[in-house]
Amino acid sequence: MAFPSTSCSVFAQNLSVSFSARQVINNLSVEISSRNITVIVGRSGVGKSTFLRSLNRLNEEISGSRTEGTVKLSFKDGTVDIYRDRFPIEELRRRVGMVFQTPHPIPTSIGKNLSLPLKLVLNLPSRKIDDRIEKALTIVHLWSEVKNRLKEPALSLSGGQQQRLCLARTLALEPEILLLDEPTASLDFKASEKIEDLLSELKRDYTIISVSHSIGQARRIADNVLVMKEGSIIKVLAASQFQEKGTLEDLLNEVF
Amino acid sequence: MRRSLEKIIVILSYASSVMTIMIFSVFLWFLISRGYTTLNLKLLFGNVSPYGAIFKGIPVWDGVWPALVGTTFLVFISCAIAVPVGISAGIFLAEYATTSRWRSFINFAVDLLAGMPSIVMGLFGFAMIMLLRSSLLPEATTCLLLASICIALLVLPYLIRTTQAALETLPAALRLTGVSMGFTKWQNIFRVLLPYASRGILSGVILAIGRAAEDTAVILLTGVVANSGLPGSLTDKFEALPFSIYYLAAEHRTAEELNRGFGSALLLLILTAVLFQIAYWFHGRISKGSR
Numbered sequence: 001m002a003f004p005s006t007s008c009s010v011f012a013q014n015l016s017v018s019f020s021a022r023q024v025i026n027n028l029s030v031e032i033s034s035r036n037i038t039v040i041v042g043r044s045g046v047g048k049s050t051f052l053r054s055l056n057r058l059n060e061e062i063s064g065s066r067t068e069g070t071v072k073l074s075f076k077d078g079t080v081d082i083y084r085d086r087f088p089i090e091e092l093r094r095r096v097g098m099v100f101q102t103p104h105p106i107p108t109s110i111g112k113n114l115s116l117p118l119k120l121v122l123n124l125p126s127r128k129i130d131d132r133i134e135k136a137l138t139i140v141h142l143w144s145e146v147k148n149r150l151k152e153p154a155l156s157l158s159g160g161q162q163q164r165l166c167l168a169r170t171l172a173l174e175p176e177i178l179l180l181d182e183p184t185a186s187l188d189f190k191a192s193e194k195i196e197d198l199l200s201e202l203k204r205d206y207t208i209i210s211v212s213h214s215i216g217q218a219r220r221i222a223d224n225v226l227v228m229k230e231g232s233i234i235k236v237l238a239a240s241q242f243q244e245k246g247t248l249e250d251l252l253n254e255v256f
Numbered sequence: 257m258r259r260s261l262e263k264i265i266v267i268l269s270y271a272s273s274v275m276t277i278m279i280f281s282v283f284l285w286f287l288i289s290r291g292y293t294t295l296n297l298k299l300l301f302g303n304v305s306p307y308g309a310i311f312k313g314i315p316v317w318d319g320v321w322p323a324l325v326g327t328t329f330l331v332f333i334s335c336a337i338a339v340p341v342g343i344s345a346g347i348f349l350a351e352y353a354t355t356s357r358w359r360s361f362i363n364f365a366v367d368l369l370a371g372m373p374s375i376v377m378g379l380f381g382f383a384m385i386m387l388l389r390s391s392l393l394p395e396a397t398t399c400l401l402l403a404s405i406c407i408a409l410l411v412l413p414y415l416i417r418t419t420q421a422a423l424e425t426l427p428a429a430l431r432l433t434g435v436s437m438g439f440t441k442w443q444n445i446f447r448v449l450l451p452y453a454s455r456g457i458l459s460g461v462i463l464a465i466g467r468a469a470e471d472t473a474v475i476l477l478t479g480v481v482a483n484s485g486l487p488g489s490l491t492d493k494f495e496a497l498p499f500s501i502y503y504l505a506a507e508h509r510t511a512e513e514l515n516r517g518f519g520s521a522l523l524l525l526i527l528t529a530v531l532f533q534i535a536y537w538f539h540g541r542i543s544k545g546s547r
């Protein structure tokens with residue numbers, strides 16, 4: 001099947017994911033456009049994180065999981081049918097960067113958290129690594145806070161700093177699609193605002209799919225909102241449909 | 257009711273930890289009070305000068321220096337065998353053994369090995385040598401290498417189990433961190449999971465060191481002797497501190513000789529403490545290296 005349209009970068013059809021016989025994603029079909037921010041909303045436990053993980057084949061790392069259906073991703077150099085094509089899984093996961101709901105730094109220093117993936121995954125020479133680290137940390141507004149403590153353990157950072165560190169770590173790998181699972185969950189509103197601004201900037205280069213529990217945030221940053229219920233996407237809203245204050249809440253109240 | 261129950265539990269757990277310290281103190285005091293008079297260079301080297309014994313290789317016949325060296329060798333060689341194998345097997349069980357039948361088979365084997373009395377392990381080593389003598393290697397005898405291998409077998413289950421447990425108790429989400437960035441499975445294990453699990457693995461290594469240093473039953477049948485001097489090679493007979501202690505205590509004729517047994521026990525305690533420190537230091541080096 002040809003890819004639906006050129007502006008679409010994620011295409012899922014009849015996607016189902018189950019964990020030991022319990023169906024979590026249920027015949028989900030969706031098209032997500034490129035260089036946009038798509039925000040997924042839905043009650044806790046409907047399968048938002050599981051859906052994100054199905055886009056970089058991460059559910060396969062969870063024992064007892066089964067995935068069926070089709071997911072096609074379009075990258076700069078072509079389209080990949082990720083569950084059928086023989087595309088190297090490590091490369092797929094690098095291109096589809098993911099930041100988790102809870103940050104998990106590697107138990108080494110702050111600097112190593114960024115340099116290690118660059119070395120292991122991209123084989124970058126060390127002189128290039130330092131530049132990239134600084135760039136990535138600057139983007140997430142962490143550079144000024146940590147530039148003098150790159151040798152300190154990453155676990156000594158606060159929760160919000162760890163989350164930004166993990167975002168920087170993912171960005172440093174220069175993915176093409178960015179999956180964010182509640183990226184601002186442990187941030188104060190000032191820091192959230194900065195991250196929201198950042199995402200709006202990043203969408204020029206990346207396709208961003210973000211889970212959010214904040215309707216306000218969805219309204220501020222989303223080009224599209226996907227509403228999930230019982231493992232399916234039951235509604236797709238475009239920005240034009242919820243610009244006025246209150247409309248998104250009303251629309252969501254209807255479907256929840 | 258709830259509150260008083262909680263209080264009782266707190267008091268009990270407090271009392272238990274105090275009791276542990278007390279028992280250890282009494283034990284230490286007992287060893288020191290009996291052994292400290294003998295704890296000197298004469299206990300170690302007898303009538304030979306320490307310099308001569310250490311650097312010139314003058315044999316020591318009435319000191320426990322050869323036993324101290326023998327036990328140190330024994331611990332290092334057996335750990336050099338058991339630690340890599342045990343940690344690898346633990347990694348395999350926790351991360352790679354996915355089919356449940358294969359996994360439960362290995363688990364069963366490890367449990368059996370863990371439940372094996374050490375005298376049986378010694379007997380096994382002895383039987384192996386008998387077999388070798390009658391077949392491939394007629395001149396094979398019990399020796400340091402054989403004892404080390406048998407001790408390695410003895411401590412292997414501790415290492416496997418602690419490594420496996422340390423890895424399996426890591427939060428499931430952590431497992432996804434490395435692979436989500438494009439790490440291969442092995443890179444994820446080696447760079448992300450093992451650093452998190454290293455404290456737990458270290459406790460297994462400590463346990464193994466302690467066990468290797470104190471075991472007497474295994475070495476009794478696999479090459480320890482009362483008086484052999486320093487082992488010159490892996491195929492030599494050797495002395496060991498726990499056996500010297502046994503020997504000194506069992507064969508003593510004067511109270512002074514018995515006290516030398518206590519002195520040696522104190523020495524064994526110090527040796528294991530030093531070996532533990534080396535393990536901690538090594539762990540620190542490794543985790544620094546991964547920084």
Ligand SMILES: Nc1ncnc2c1ncn2[C@@H]1O[C@H](COP(=O)(O)OP(=O)(O)OP(=O)(O)O)[C@@H](O)[C@H]1O
Pocket residue numbers: 019024042043044045046047048049050051062101
């Ligand atoms: N590793 C797993 N093993 C078994 N079941 C799982 C696993 N991960 C998720 N599930 C189940 O899948 C369902 C969806 O989980 P998921 O984490 O995708 O929800 P979510 O929409 O992200 O929720 P939240 O908003 O609370 O993060 C839940 O019922 C959960 O119990």
Ligand SMILES: [Mg+2]
Pocket residue numbers: 048049050101181
């Ligand atoms: Mg979630």
